[in-house]
Amino acid sequence: MVSKKWVAIWLILNFLIFWFVGLASSGYSMEGYLPGESERIEHYTPLVYTSPDDKPVGILYMVDYDGTLYYYIVWEDEYFSNSLIDKLYRFLRGLIYGGATQDIEVVSVNPDNGTFYFQTYEHTDVHGKLLEDGTCLWIEEDKVIPDCTVNETHIKVYVVTWNHMLSLIPESGTEMAVLPMRHMTPADYVALGMFRRTQKTIGGVAISSLFLAVIATLVFNGFFYWAWRRGYLTKESQRRARKETKRTLSDSWDSLMRKLKR
Incomplete structure (x- = not known):
């Protein structure tokens, strides 16, 4: 069973990846989502x-x-x-x-x-x-x-x-x-019907950017699904990972202390 924490992370990352890729590839700045x-x-x-x-x-x-x-x-x-x-x-x-x-x-x-x-x-x-x-x-x-x-x-x-x-x-x-x-503001873009006027300039940029955003989101979800199928996102796997991390840190610390005592 996937923990609620990973579900929340999955939803947030989907949102961020989709919009970041879409906006970045279209030339839109992050300050107010303006061109x-x-x-x-x-x-x-x-x-x-x-x-x-x-x-x-x-x-x-x-x-x-x-x-x-x-x-x-x-x-x-x-x-x-x-x-x-x-x-x-x-x-x-x-x-x-x-x-x-x-x-x-x-x-x-x-x-x-x-x-x-x-x-x-x-x-x-x-x-x-x-x-x-x-x-x-x-x-x-x-x-x-x-x-x-x-x-x-x-x-x-x-x-x-x-x-x-x-x-x-x-x-x-x-x-x-x-x-x-x-x-040109987003309000101008909508009021003037710019998307309907052309698919070669701004409309084309919007379509290609959304396509890239969809591809990036699908790739991320494919990786997330693979990790879930391998059991990396379950509570049990997280507990094992924490134990393994603690054991690794403990072994490293013990090894370091033995070297210092020599």
Whole structure:
């Protein structure tokens, strides 16, 4: 029979292992379970060029476990040219994103290797690399884009569609928007329906972290079950272990005393 003490230890360790592995692997800090921080956030903030009458309300950021920076550019909404389609589209987006109708575009930057990512026309992925002369390599097109950064770190992105898809190519009629930026909180994450919006960035991090947490917990329970089957967790085995420890200590002490008397 397993003692109550070991049952309590088993429950506590299950809880601690699951959440520690999940949080640590996702990049979340232990101070309030908030997403990770980075001193590079201000250094790599993207510069957003958009229509003067359709400016974003701000940028929310997060940092993952590997130090990749995620900048979420937030608009209050998307506006299509046809009012009927616009209302229908807004209704459907509200259903999909749990009531949130804000439009969000992400720009991610990895400072360690100078790579970045966002989406352009028809939600096509754009992967690029920041170059030392202030230009950018557009990997999919194998094309070098001149003057695409400021200080070789702040990438310039231009809004090119009504639903705020981005491009490295300057767009006429756009101007740089000065945007407030702050850390994305758990409340923001839930209110904006972020988990439903993407499985490749923060959603993907959450899924992979929970998977690792489940694996770690199962491994621990497998070890615990093995120890229980071998009888290491029963009261009798604990008594034998204590007796064995006392006998070992006693024998060691007696041996030491005999050597000192010689």
